[in-house]
Amino acid sequence: MSQDPLRLARPAVPPAYTIAAVDRAIALLELLADHPHAGVTQLAKLAGSTKSQVFRLLHTLERRRFVRKDNAQRSYALGLGALLLGERARLHTDLIRLAQGHLDALADATRENIYLTIRDGLSAVCVDMRHSPQPLRLYAEVGRAAPLHVGGGPKLLLAFAPDEVIEAVLKRPLTRFTNRTEVSAASLRRALAAIRQAGANESHGDLDSDAFSFAAPVRDLGGGVIAALSIAGPNSRLTQAAATRYRALVASHASALSRELGAPPVVTPPGAPIQLATATRAKGRRS
Amino acid sequence: MSQDPLRLARPAVPPAYTIAAVDRAIALLELLADHPHAGVTQLAKLAGSTKSQVFRLLHTLERRRFVRKDNAQRSYALGLGALLLGERARLHTDLIRLAQGHLDALADATRENIYLTIRDGLSAVCVDMRHSPQPLRLYAEVGRAAPLHVGGGPKLLLAFAPDEVIEAVLKRPLTRFTNRTEVSAASLRRALAAIRQAGANESHGDLDSDAFSFAAPVRDLGGGVIAALSIAGPNSRLTQAAATRYRALVASHASALSRELGAPPVVTPPGAPIQLATATRAKGRRS
DNA sequence: AGAGTTCGATGCGGACGACGCAACAGCGTT
DNA sequence: AACGCTGTTGCGTCGTCCGCATCGAACTCT
Numbered sequence: 001m002s003q004d005p006l007r008l009a010r011p012a013v014p015p016a017y018t019i020a021a022v023d024r025a026i027a028l029l030e031l032l033a034d035h036p037h038a039g040v041t042q043l044a045k046l047a048g049s050t051k052s053q054v055f056r057l058l059h060t061l062e063r064r065r066f067v068r069k070d071n072a073q074r075s076y077a078l079g080l081g082a083l084l085l086g087e088r089a090r091l092h093t094d095l096i097r098l099a100q101g102h103l104d105a106l107a108d109a110t111r112e113n114i115y116l117t118i119r120d121g122l123s124a125v126c127v128d129m130r131h132s133p134q135p136l137r138l139y140a141e142v143g144r145a146a147p148l149h150v151g152g153g154p155k156l157l158l159a160f161a162p163d164e165v166i167e168a169v170l171k172r173p174l175t176r177f178t179n180r181t182e183v184s185a186a187s188l189r190r191a192l193a194a195i196r197q198a199g200a201n202e203s204h205g206d207l208d209s210d211a212f213s214f215a216a217p218v219r220d221l222g223g224g225v226i227a228a229l230s231i232a233g234p235n236s237r238l239t240q241a242a243a244t245r246y247r248a249l250v251a252s253h254a255s256a257l258s259r260e261l262g263a264p265p266v267v268t269p270p271g272a273p274i275q276l277a278t279a280t281r282a283k284g285r286r287s
Numbered sequence: 288m289s290q291d292p293l294r295l296a297r298p299a300v301p302p303a304y305t306i307a308a309v310d311r312a313i314a315l316l317e318l319l320a321d322h323p324h325a326g327v328t329q330l331a332k333l334a335g336s337t338k339s340q341v342f343r344l345l346h347t348l349e350r351r352r353f354v355r356k357d358n359a360q361r362s363y364a365l366g367l368g369a370l371l372l373g374e375r376a377r378l379h380t381d382l383i384r385l386a387q388g389h390l391d392a393l394a395d396a397t398r399e400n401i402y403l404t405i406r407d408g409l410s411a412v413c414v415d416m417r418h419s420p421q422p423l424r425l426y427a428e429v430g431r432a433a434p435l436h437v438g439g440g441p442k443l444l445l446a447f448a449p450d451e452v453i454e455a456v457l458k459r460p461l462t463r464f465t466n467r468t469e470v471s472a473a474s475l476r477r478a479l480a481a482i483r484q485a486g487a488n489e490s491h492g493d494l495d496s497d498a499f500s501f502a503a504p505v506r507d508l509g510g511g512v513i514a515a516l517s518i519a520g521p522n523s524r525l526t527q528a529a530a531t532r533y534r535a536l537v538a539s540h541a542s543a544l545s546r547e548l549g550a551p552p553v554v555t556p557p558g559a560p561i562q563l564a565t566a567t568r569a570k571g572r573r574s
Numbered sequence: 575a576g577a578g579t580t581c582g583a584t585g586c587g588g589a590c591g592a593c594g595c596a597a598c599a600g601c602g603t604t
Numbered sequence: 605a606a607c608g609c610t611g612t613t614g615c616g617t618c619g620t621c622c623g624c625a626t627c628g629a630a631c632t633c634t
Contacts, residue, residue: 078376086373087430089365143374
């Protein structure tokens with residue numbers, strides 16, 4: 001945040017009750033996540049805080065194993081406690097827990113990278129994945145925020161996001177990754193409509209020029225799209241037959257997972273007698 | 288200073304400079320990890336605190352996505368923030384980051400469960416694993432604390448732990464899991480000495496009566512054992528040939544990982560005769 | 575090797591933010 | 605409809621955290 005000349009010590013607004021020290025601690029943790037092996041002084045500067053505060057926060061977090069002093073006591077990194085808590089959080093989330101079997105099955109059936117992606121605000125976040133056993137170097141990292149306008153899973157999530165999210169994304173400049181990246185707001189809008197109508201998405205080289213991605217939506221009890229399941233790999237390994245197979249596989253597993261999550265049976269008839277694409281009055285469904 | 292009113296949740300050591308609110312927040316997170324989908328009142332009771340404190344902590348944590356209100360706003364669970372932080376923590380840890388390739392390679396070569404386990408105090412904790420693609424139901428969960436006196440990896444960690452840890456473990460009653468669980472302190476001591484001498488460990492049916500486990504030590508720069516790499520599966524799938532292969536495989540990958548972590552080349556136990564020397568040639572070649 | 579310049583760690587008092595109490599508001603049940 | 609339970613909020617007081625300043629120590633530069 002930028003500096004506020006007058007620290008609003010007079011909370012005129014309803015002071016949504018948050019505990020400042022805890023908030024600072026979490027901010028510090030996330031700061032540390034982005035700056036591994038930073039020291040007290042560096043973190044204090046980055047956080048716009050004082051050394052003593054940062055030091056005491058780190059000390060507290062260290063006793064709980066959330067951070068860990070590295071080697072010669074000169075730098076800090078996230079610790080075991082954070083890691084373990086993350087694993088526990090994974091077990092608390094039905095989506096991820098129930099997805100395990102499908103991720104494994106897809107990985108086994110395709111031998112390509114498998115992603116489970118959700119939307120977090122204006123970003124896409126991969127919450128679980130399976131690595132391909134074959135040699136390839138695709139961007140692949142659980143937990144890193146990615147833009148919503150490129151890639152099989154992210155673009156699918158954007159297509160089913162509330163209107164205000166779509167507008168917010170379109171308002172900001174769309175970064176170009178390859179020459180096939182969709183950077184025009186108008187045509188991206190058309191692409192999103194097509195995705196909604198198809199109930200699936202596939203992208204070819206819009207994020208990595210040599211990568212494909214087949215994505216299908218995962219829905220929860222309310223029928224809203226809460227995640228995207230996707231198969232990704234290098235184009236060099238993509239045959240026509242494989243593409244057909246991947247389309248069917250990812251759709252099948254995504255709808256099976258949706259069913260396990262309690263989603264209403266099947267929304268779009270596979271014969272498509274009537275296609276009311278955007279006519280479904282599914283307004284903004286908050287996540 | 289030495290006022291000691293009987294406070295349930297007062298583990299704080301007097302002189303250490305810790306921020307109480309942050310400490311409470313972390314305690315609450317770990318409490319919530321053990322009691323998924325608990326409410327405010329229940330958590331307050333469990334923490335020995337008041338409703339308002341717990342509520343405000345939860346509110347603060349929720350704004351940061353560390354906890355998440357479930358369905359009808361009546362229960363809380365760990366949220367996305369905790370999960371993502373855990374993933375970041377994973378990237379901060381050399382051991383886990385460098386182990387990925389070896390875990391994948393072992394999983395591919397054996398098609399059994401692969402574990403990377405460390406010691407945390409008087410418990411063993413699995414920090415990463417690969418699931419076998421074959422059907423079997425072994426205990427398998429990242430992040431859950433396990434006893435040190437049973438299982439291939441844990442017992443290996445105990446063998447190389449400081450004496451005070453061994454003594455502390457032996458002092459407490461050793462829970463019996465199967466009829467092959469080692470519960471006598473004297474014979475466990477002998478077993479640990481044998482493990483140290485062999486520089487490896489394998490366990491058969493001491494935790495699960497139908498499970499085997501081959502474990503090898505991972506060392507860091509100082510030459511100390513910091514983790515155990517292990518292959519585990521059901522005895523029904525273990526042939527004589529597989530056992531020989533697993534012994535060599537796990538030892539090879541553990542020593543390769545140790546080398547990547549900067550461990551001194553080959554550690555020969557001082558004054559110990561050469562045990563079964565598995566040929567260290569032909570290391571797993573990966574990209 | 576010595577001194578300078580960082581860094582991390584610590585004491586202290588004052589100020590402000592968090593805590594506990596108790597009342598309020600939804601919701602399911604009796 | 606009233607009750608009991610839940611989560612939520614107001615408010616004053618007190619205890620806790622924060623900032624400043626200092627110390628100790630490690631690395632570096634000449």
